[in-house]
Amino acid sequence: MTKLAVVELKLLVREPGAVFSLLIPLFILVVFGSSIEPGDTVLLPMALAIAVGLVGLYMLPTTLATYRERGILRRLSTTPVRPANLLVVQVLLQLVLALAACGLLIAVAGAVLGAHLPTRVLPGALTFLLGTAAMFAIGLLIAALAPNGRSANGIGVLLYFPLAYLAGLMQPASQMPAIVAAVGEYTPMGAFRLSMQDVWAGGVPDPLPLGVMAAYALVVSVLAARFFRWE
Structure with a gap:
């Protein structure tokens, strides 16, 4: 498993999509963050949702589907390295990529842009894990x-x-039609953004968006497991 993780990490580092997943949210943050207010609780949560969404909906499914297309999963089934091990390693490495992207955003926002950073670590970590689980489930x-x-x-x-x-990542939710903004709150990205905004405001995330993310993570993961094919 360790050797497999090392090999997959090297491949991930060389993947252009991984670089884009790091740089695109950072570019958005820097461009729009030039006029950021010290107490802003909107822009950085939006950038974090963008970063996690890119990894979960683009990087993860493209990598796994490509491996199946090339017969890598099928060939692994004949070796001591089981296909399930590759699946676990890929999910963990994509999680590390999402963490790296979010960590880079927070570091630049705090050190360069002077943005407000939350002091409550646990609510932020819970929101990140649930949001990532929901979007990774869709990717799977x-x-x-x-x-x-x-x-x-x-x-x-x-x-x-x-x-x-719908999540308000392309246009602030306050400027969207009320019904569209309301629907967006029940999407995984929208729930992630809302919960992160609560964290950045110094509060505790509302249970409803947390429940929305947990429901997506559970239900869609079950569907992914039901329909996943190794070859």
Whole structure:
């Protein structure tokens, strides 16, 4: 398992998509954060949701579907390294990538832009884990259903932009039609953004968006496991 993790980490580092997952949210933060107020509780949570969404809906499903398309999962089934081990390693490495992207955003926001950073670590960690689990579950379902890596890429992109819009990541929720903003609160990205904004405001996340993320993570993970194919 350790050797597999090392090999997969090297491949991930060389993957252009991993670089984009780090740089795109950072670019958005820096461009729009030039006029950020010290007490702003909106922009950074939005950037964090963008980062986790890119990893969960683009990187994870594209990688796994490509491995199945190339027969890597099938060939692993004939070796001591089981395909399930690769699946676990990939999920963990993508989690590390999401953590790195969010850590970079927080570091730049605090050290360079002078943004407000929350003092409550546990609510922030809980929100991050639930939001990541929800979006990774969707990514795994895409990987389960997509016939190849290119299809997984396309499906991930097609899902990402509507979800990002509904979540208020492309336009502030306060400037969206009320019904659209309300629907967005029940998407995994919207619930993630809302909970992170609560954390950044110094409070405790509302139980409803936390429950929404947990429900997505549980239900969609079950569906992904049901439909996932090794070859």
